[in-house]
Amino acid sequence: MKLAVTALLACFTAAALCSTRVSATASEISLQLPVIETSQYHRPYVAVWVEDAQQQPVKLIALWVEKPDWLKDLRRFWRKIGRSDTALVDAVSGATQKPGTYKLYWDGKDNQAQPLAAGQYTLLVEAAREQGGRSLVKQAFTLPAQGAVIDIAAQGELGHISAQIR
Amino acid sequence: MLKKTAVLLSSLLISSSLSAHTLWLVPSHYVLSKPDSWISVDASAANMTFVPDKGIALKSLTLYLPDGSAKPVTELYQGKRKSMADVQLAGDGTYRLELANPVRFFTSYEIDGERKRLLANKQARTAQLPTGATKVETVQMRSRNFAYITVNGPTDTVLKLQGQGLELSSNTHPADVVAQEALQFVFSLNGKPQAGVKGVLSFAGELYRNDAGRVEFETGADGVVSFTPAQAGRYLIEASYSAATASDLADKLRESLTYSFEVALP
Numbered sequence: 001m002k003l004a005v006t007a008l009l010a011c012f013t014a015a016a017l018c019s020t021r022v023s024a025t026a027s028e029i030s031l032q033l034p035v036i037e038t039s040q041y042h043r044p045y046v047a048v049w050v051e052d053a054q055q056q057p058v059k060l061i062a063l064w065v066e067k068p069d070w071l072k073d074l075r076r077f078w079r080k081i082g083r084s085d086t087a088l089v090d091a092v093s094g095a096t097q098k099p100g101t102y103k104l105y106w107d108g109k110d111n112q113a114q115p116l117a118a119g120q121y122t123l124l125v126e127a128a129r130e131q132g133g134r135s136l137v138k139q140a141f142t143l144p145a146q147g148a149v150i151d152i153a154a155q156g157e158l159g160h161i162s163a164q165i166r
Numbered sequence: 167m168l169k170k171t172a173v174l175l176s177s178l179l180i181s182s183s184l185s186a187h188t189l190w191l192v193p194s195h196y197v198l199s200k201p202d203s204w205i206s207v208d209a210s211a212a213n214m215t216f217v218p219d220k221g222i223a224l225k226s227l228t229l230y231l232p233d234g235s236a237k238p239v240t241e242l243y244q245g246k247r248k249s250m251a252d253v254q255l256a257g258d259g260t261y262r263l264e265l266a267n268p269v270r271f272f273t274s275y276e277i278d279g280e281r282k283r284l285l286a287n288k289q290a291r292t293a294q295l296p297t298g299a300t301k302v303e304t305v306q307m308r309s310r311n312f313a314y315i316t317v318n319g320p321t322d323t324v325l326k327l328q329g330q331g332l333e334l335s336s337n338t339h340p341a342d343v344v345a346q347e348a349l350q351f352v353f354s355l356n357g358k359p360q361a362g363v364k365g366v367l368s369f370a371g372e373l374y375r376n377d378a379g380r381v382e383f384e385t386g387a388d389g390v391v392s393f394t395p396a397q398a399g400r401y402l403i404e405a406s407y408s409a410a411t412a413s414d415l416a417d418k419l420r421e422s423l424t425y426s427f428e429v430a431l432p
Contacts, residue, residue: 072199075431079342082199084319134431 025166029061029104029150031125032159033097042130043096044157045070047077048104053120057081058110063093073128076136085111101159108143108166118143123150123165127157141165187211187219188404189424191227191263191313193253196428197341198317201257205315207239209265210248215368215402216426218248224265227251232259234323239263255317260341262324264312269331271306271416275299287415306416308332310423316341329357332407332421344430345398352389355407355421359389365405367393369429395429402426 033044048062057080065071071089072078082089088111109115120142128134135156141148145165152161194206209227210218227239241252255261271287277299286294288304295302308331314324320341327333333354343349353363363385372378383391395401406422413419 068200069203070199072197078197078199079344079430083197083316083341086318136432 026105026107027145027163027165029106029123029161029163031062031102031104031161032154033099033102033127034154034157034159035099036129036132036157038132040131042132043098044127044129044132045074045096046125046127047074047081048123048125049077049081050106050116051080051122051124052116055080055122058116058121059106060085060088060092060111061106062104063089064096065093066096070128070130073130073134074126075128075134076124077126099159116143123163125152125158125161129157133157137161187213188215188402189222189265189309189311190216190402190404190426191265191311191424192216192400192426193263193313193315196313196315197430198255198315201317202254203317204252204254207251207253207263207313208248209251209311214372216370216400217373221245221247221249222265224249224251226267227263227265229253230262230264230324232257232261232321232323255315258318259321260314260316260324260339262312262314264310266310266312267308269306269308271304273302273304275303276301288413288417289415303418304416305418305420306411306413307420307422309421311425312423313426314340327354327357331356332360332363332405332423333357334403334405334423334425340427343395343427344432345395346432348392348394350390350392351403353385353391353405353407354389359385359387360407361385361387361389362409363389363405363407365391365403367391368402368404369395369397370400398429398431400426401429 046064049057050059052058060081071082074082120140122138122140124138126136133156135158137152137155137158139150139152141150148165150163150165154160189211192208208218209222209224210220211222212219221244223244224242229237229239231237239251239253243250273284273286273291275282275295277296284291284294291304320339327335334351335354336351338349353360365383367381367383369379381393385391402424404424406420408418408420410417411419
């Protein structure tokens with residue numbers, strides 16, 4: 001009981017983070033950033049989002065960036081979301097991350113906090129590294145998903161990505 | 167007066183010798199994610215796409231702001247093989263960078279077996295042609311060389327057709343052009359789709375390919391040219407339209423444009 005109260009309190013202070021974590025039906029996405037041996041390593045810019053069957057973005061799940069100058073280098077993210085939805089970018093963006101494994105949570109709702117209609121969607125992950133490469137990976141899934149598994153092999157700037165869509 | 171004519175004629179000769187080359191403008195960036203960014207622009211008259219051959223005067227280089235207003239570009243350098251401009255893009259939206267030659271009239275004629283030219287239209291030429299001139303023809307010429315640059319969200323104001331001369335439009339915004347996606351351009355003359363516009367599509371890197379990969383095209387009645395760029399990179403369209411005209415000022419019309427654009431990664 002005490003734990004639950006703490007969780008609830010935490011929700012008031014960090015609503016954005018918590019609303020996804022508390023929900024029992026949240027999808028969990030595991031994302032790896034690989035160790036890349038190079039003389040000039042900069043942490044990659046990373047975007048994780050969902051597009052509908054018409055390739056329109058419906059949900060921005062995570063955005064790890066630093067300076068606006070280089071946001072355009074996340075080419076697809078920039079075209080689909082970044083260049084026209086500054087408020088969303090500001091709301092979601094967080095600091096870039098070092099190599100490692102990260103957990104992201106998605107409550108299955110769109111950017112306006114509305115549940116998504118049944119249908120086909122695609123999870124996209126894009127990474128671009130200063131003086132390095134750019135990778136874009138994606139996998140389609142359908143909603144309602146009932147535990148559909150997403151599994152994307154490591155490729156370039158991105159490590160292994162797995163998710164269970166609920 | 168004589169001296170002025172000589173200067174005009176020599177500049178005319180230069181521009182005609184350059185006409186074998188293709189004049190292009192290439193911005194360092196077509197897409198930016200930070201307002202107030204500077205871009206540099208390379209301009210050259212060249213044989214290979216984006217491999218510079220001759221620097222050109224950029225005095226008339228103009229930046230059209232997202233609201234449609236025009237702003238001269240003043241930070242210029244003319245080099246031997248290419249010219250350069252520094253341009254700062256203050257606010258969000260789509261900008262048009264253009265180097266244009268407004269409508270000009272050239273009259274050519276033959277006298278004593280020699281071909282000569284005058285800067286005169288059909289009405290003004292009568293007073294200037296020497297007696298005995300034959301094969302007299304006046305051509306109305308206009309050219310535009312341009313590129314679009316988008317800062318943050320794209321806008322459409324500078325893409326709109328002006329309804330004058332040869333212009334190009336597309337159902338895909340320049341900031342949305344992506345490799346492996348079908349792309350369509352419509353060529354218009356005085357605001358209407360025009361048949362018989364001839365051109366060439368090329369892309370950067372010709373120096374390092376055996377097959378330049380140039381595509382020649384000619385528009386049909388709908389003015390449309392369609393293609394699907396196979397790979398991301400910088401592309402160039404050069405196009406022109408020539409026809410006889412029944413105007414009071416010219417016997418022939420020649421309109422031309424070059425347009426450089428970026429094909430982004432999918």
